[in-house]
Amino acid sequence: MKIRAGFTLQYECPQPTAMLLVLNIHPSRRIDLLSDQVLTFDQPIEAVGYIDGFGNACSRIVAPRGLTTIKTDFEIYDSGQPDVLPENAVQHDIKDLPDDVLVFLLGSRYCDTDRLADFAWSQFSETPLGWPRVKAILNFVHQHIAFDYQKADSTRSAFGGFTDQTGVCRDFAHLAITLCRCMNIPARYCTGYLGDIGVPVDVNPMDFSAWFQVYLGGNWHTVDARHNKPRIGRILMATGRDATDVALSTTFGPTTLAHFEVVTDEIPVN
Structure with missing residues (x-):
């Protein structure tokens, strides 16, 4: 299966x-590219690429005064297979986890484990370890939060999503990640493209999507509390502790997002 994806963003800077931009696809997916995936600017901007501490392909720029347009458009191969659920993957004892995985057990900016630990243990301590416990958390979060674009709040933490019981895909991910970490299951935040492939078309405008990964059986596995079922055609852009680490843009001064458009479509077979 082939997918065409990309975006057009415009930032207004006084x-x-x-x-700092996290707008490239993840290095692990570059082998699947069928065309170049590069960032283009309508201003004479020098973009300096770097790999951050989580292995994401990032860029540094200085946006000039006024309106700047950033675009990318590419084609990529995808297996066309839905996410594989780790139904037989075991949960590790903390002493057996790799050193670089331990950070994904800790609280972070949007994953306030200290405020949800008591609830998590009271709710999930009787569930079997490993995938059954992750599935119980997914089911809870999927039913607990009502998806509503109008209720998006970039300052809402996992505890806020738990309390408000509403939000967007990042709120589902933050709450599920936090509950997993509270139950000693490493979990990390993911962002990327997820088009309406193999599912009814969403009436809302296309957006980037958030999901997460859990570490079971010696590997990271993709899971999604918002949809709570395997999906087709995910294109990973970045992973991190939470949305702070994978923000599309981190600006060091006042900036307004003036335009936002995302495209993720399956390319029809002739």
């Missing part, structure tokens, strides 16, 4: 502003 003065030259340094920005």
Whole structure:
């Protein structure tokens, strides 16, 4: 299966502003590219690429005063298979986890484990370890939060999503990640493209999507509390502790997002 994906973003800056961008696809997916995936700018901007501490392909720029348009458009191969559920994967004792996985047991900016630990243990301590416990958390979060684009809040933490019981895909991910970490299951936040492939078309405008991964059986596995079922055609952009680490743009000065458009479509077979 082939997928065409990309975006057009416009930022308005009242003065030259340094920005960090996490807008490239993840290095693990570059082998699947059928065309170049590069960021283009409508201003004479020098973009300096780097790999961050989580292995994401990032860029540093200084956006000039005024309106700047950032675009990318590419084609990529996808297996066309839905997410594989780790039904037989075991949960590791903490002493057996790799060193670089331990950080994904800790609280973070949007995953406030200290505020949800008591609830998590009272709710999930009787569930079997491993996938059954992850599945119980997915089911709870899927039923607990009502999806509503109008209730998006970039400052809402996992505890806020738990309390408000509403939000968008990032809120589902943050709450599920936090509950997993509370139950000693490493979990990390993911962002990327997820089009309406193999499912009814969503009436809402296309957006980037958030999901997460759990570490079971010696590997990271993709799971999704918002949809709570395997999906087709995910294109990973970045992973991190939470949305802070994978923000599309981190700006060091006042900036307004003036335009936002995302495309993720399956390319029809002739």
